[in-house]
Amino acid sequence: MTTAPPTLLVLDADPPPRLGRLTGRARIVHTDADGLAARLPDADVLLVWDFTSTAVRDAWPGEGARPRWVHTASAGVDHLMCPQLVQSDTVVTNARGVFDQPIAEYVAALVLAMAKDLPRTVRLQQQREWRHRESRRVAGTRACVVGSGPIGRAVVRLLKALGITTALVGRTPRTGVHGPDELDRLLSRADWVICAAPLTEQTRGMFDARRFGVMQPSACFVNVGRGPLVDEEALADALAKRWIAGAALDVFAHEPLPADSPLWRVRDLIVSPHMSGDTIGWRDELGAQFVDLYERWAAGRPLLNVVDKQRGYVPGH
Amino acid sequence: MTTAPPTLLVLDADPPPRLGRLTGRARIVHTDADGLAARLPDADVLLVWDFTSTAVRDAWPGEGARPRWVHTASAGVDHLMCPQLVQSDTVVTNARGVFDQPIAEYVAALVLAMAKDLPRTVRLQQQREWRHRESRRVAGTRACVVGSGPIGRAVVRLLKALGITTALVGRTPRTGVHGPDELDRLLSRADWVICAAPLTEQTRGMFDARRFGVMQPSACFVNVGRGPLVDEEALADALAKRWIAGAALDVFAHEPLPADSPLWRVRDLIVSPHMSGDTIGWRDELGAQFVDLYERWAAGRPLLNVVDKQRGYVPGH
Numbered sequence: 015m016t017t018a019p020p021t022l023l024v025l026d027a028d029p030p031p032r033l034g035r036l037t038g039r040a041r042i043v044h045t046d047a048d049g050l051a052a053r054l055p056d057a058d059v060l061l062v063w064d065f066t067s068t069a070v071r072d073a074w075p076g077e078g079a080r081p082r083w084v085h086t087a088s089a090g091v092d093h094l095m096c097p098q099l100v101q102s103d104t105v106v107t108n109a110r111g112v113f114d115q116p117i118a119e120y121v122a123a124l125v126l127a128m129a130k131d132l133p134r135t136v137r138l139q140q141q142r143e144w145r146h147r148e149s150r151r152v153a154g155t156r157a158c159v160v161g162s163g164p165i166g167r168a169v170v171r172l173l174k175a176l177g178i179t180t181a182l183v184g185r186t187p188r189t190g191v192h193g194p195d196e197l198d199r200l201l202s203r204a205d206w207v208i209c210a211a212p213l214t215e216q217t218r219g220m221f222d223a224r225r226f227g228v229m230q231p232s233a234c235f236v237n238v239g240r241g242p243l244v245d246e247e248a249l250a251d252a253l254a255k256r257w258i259a260g261a262a263l264d265v266f267a268h269e270p271l272p273a274d275s276p277l278w279r280v281r282d283l284i285v286s287p288h289m290s291g292d293t294i295g296w297r298d299e300l301g302a303q304f305v306d307l308y309e310r311w312a313a314g315r316p317l318l319n320v321v322d323k324q325r326g327y328v329p330g331h
Numbered sequence: 332m333t334t335a336p337p338t339l340l341v342l343d344a345d346p347p348p349r350l351g352r353l354t355g356r357a358r359i360v361h362t363d364a365d366g367l368a369a370r371l372p373d374a375d376v377l378l379v380w381d382f383t384s385t386a387v388r389d390a391w392p393g394e395g396a397r398p399r400w401v402h403t404a405s406a407g408v409d410h411l412m413c414p415q416l417v418q419s420d421t422v423v424t425n426a427r428g429v430f431d432q433p434i435a436e437y438v439a440a441l442v443l444a445m446a447k448d449l450p451r452t453v454r455l456q457q458q459r460e461w462r463h464r465e466s467r468r469v470a471g472t473r474a475c476v477v478g479s480g481p482i483g484r485a486v487v488r489l490l491k492a493l494g495i496t497t498a499l500v501g502r503t504p505r506t507g508v509h510g511p512d513e514l515d516r517l518l519s520r521a522d523w524v525i526c527a528a529p530l531t532e533q534t535r536g537m538f539d540a541r542r543f544g545v546m547q548p549s550a551c552f553v554n555v556g557r558g559p560l561v562d563e564e565a566l567a568d569a570l571a572k573r574w575i576a577g578a579a580l581d582v583f584a585h586e587p588l589p590a591d592s593p594l595w596r597v598r599d600l601i602v603s604p605h606m607s608g609d610t611i612g613w614r615d616e617l618g619a620q621f622v623d624l625y626e627r628w629a630a631g632r633p634l635l636n637v638v639d640k641q642r643g644y645v646p647g648h
Binding site: 139149152270274296 | 436440447449453459464466468492493586590592595601605606610612613
């Protein structure tokens with residue numbers, strides 16, 4: 015007697031790599047956003063490969079059965095959460111771990127680039143202009159890293175390796191992690207403020223005009239979390255008024271950032287296209303991570319990277 | 332009975348900071364390049380503050396007495412050495428130590444910028460263009476650092492802190508330092524080749540077409556030593572032919588780099604204006620370092636940072 019394999023629904027036109035390892039152990043069905051609602055009731059597992067899509071949040075509240083497990087090939091889960099999914103028995107897992115080191119390196123690259131005035135060097139080169147400037151030494155400076163998950167902790171490790179004194183801020187104070195009530199004090203002393211927090215109802219818009227006003231005029235701000243953590247208009251204003259010295263955004267309220275967005279041309283702001291975690295081979299790693307999780311799930315063993323759906327992230331250790 | 336204080340000749344129109352501490356203990360005379368030859372015979376000490384000038388090399392072979400001590404506010408001494416100075420009894424000291432950490436940070440900034448494709452991000456931002464790219468992870472890659480003085484060693488420390496496996500190459504093999512005969516083998520395996528060597532007759536032009544040909548197509552090259560260490564035309568050619576993937580030059584055979592130099596527009600080459608060591612406060616540090624050395628000299632204690640004039644650098648420990 016054979017049992018039919020579980021149905022694995024994959025949200026994406028492009029097939030993820032490594033799923034070949036599941037041959038015979040999963041009936042793999044691909045769908046785009048438009049087809050998702052119709053296929054959800056027949057799926058045992060949903061793999062959200064296109065993590066930029068909000069299709070899950072839109073389709074989930076509909077009629078019929080729902081997958082028992084949803085995995086997203088991303089660190090953040092804000093794009094798929096809706097009250098019906100939060101209240102359901104469905105387990106949600108994420109790509110915890112894959113992005114830690116790449117994003118930490120990206121943050122280090124941005125901090126050093128701002129310290130050494132590298133974007134201006136690139137622009138001066140285009141103009142064939144030799145203009146010597148003094149730059150900043152990062153050793154001995156102070157960073158405040160907001161978001162105490164594995165990405166924030168990897169950022170702390172790498173900035174410390176550069177000789178930067180770091181403070182980590184999370185929702186729950188614990189050893190090595192400051193609580194939210196210490197945030198403003200830490201922001202007021204930081205040379206570098208790094209946002210690597212998950213997007214939740216508590217964190218939405220947390221970097222607003224008041225918080226930029228608390229920072230030092232020499233401070234630089236980096237966002238590698240999610241766009242809506244930052245009031246983009248307030249940031250542009252803080253840069254224009256020289257409340258802070260510089261900023262780098264890799265994530266935005268609207269992605270791709272529209273060509274007519276004023277953010278492209280804000281002075282001392284680096285705009286990058288949500289690429290901080292995406293090093294060569296990342297799709298392979300994400301595929302392999304999902305296959306590993308699928309094998310655990312199929313064998314009835316406990317899943318890893320299980321999201322606390324109320325909080326909106328995988329709770330720390 | 333009082334003795335007249337020694338005459339300290341300073342080569343620069345701009346007065347260096349911190350010399351006020353020598354009030355009453357030195358007769359300080361400033362000169363520009365044109366006045367140097369006439370004033371050399373009356374100087375006990377020469378402070379080469381304008382380290383971009385070749386005036387010392389030009390004026391030294393002239394007539395008359397010569398200072399007993401020459402200090403240059405730079406790490407390299409190539410700009411002032413001439414056979415007559417090498418053969419004289421004059422002691423030459425340099426600014427060893429001041430630039431180590433700043434240059435190491437600058438190299439880390441360049442390596443990370445190239446790994447994360449940051450120069451292109453800056454250019455795409457100017458065009459308001461959202462173009463996601465995969466970038467490189469630096470942890471686990473390999474660097475070959477050429478030049479085993481304090482700058483090269485600081486570069487090694489910082490690249491190691493980023494998770495990069497590093498090999499250091501110097502003139503004299505010793506613990507932790509590979510000799511010149513291992514250079515080609517190490518170049519052929521390196522993801523990052525960093526030149527932090529002094530300019531001597533042995534090192535001039537060492538990075539030539541053959542050496543770029545030995546490197547991997549994915550390798551990136553950085554020069555923070557001296558311009559003439561590199562055959563600039565061969566580098567431009569190696570980049571054009573994709574023998575190597577990228578490069579960054581902070582030093583050039585002719586500085587400032589002329590506006591009509593083809594180097595400004597070489598694809599995948601970052602051009603910066605000899606600024607790697609110059610962090611905010613560097614002039615103060617250089618001034619304080621000279622004053623400390625002057626106090627040792629005036630007290631008859633041995634000087635530090637004494638250059639081996641034959642070799643052209645301060646020998647390592």
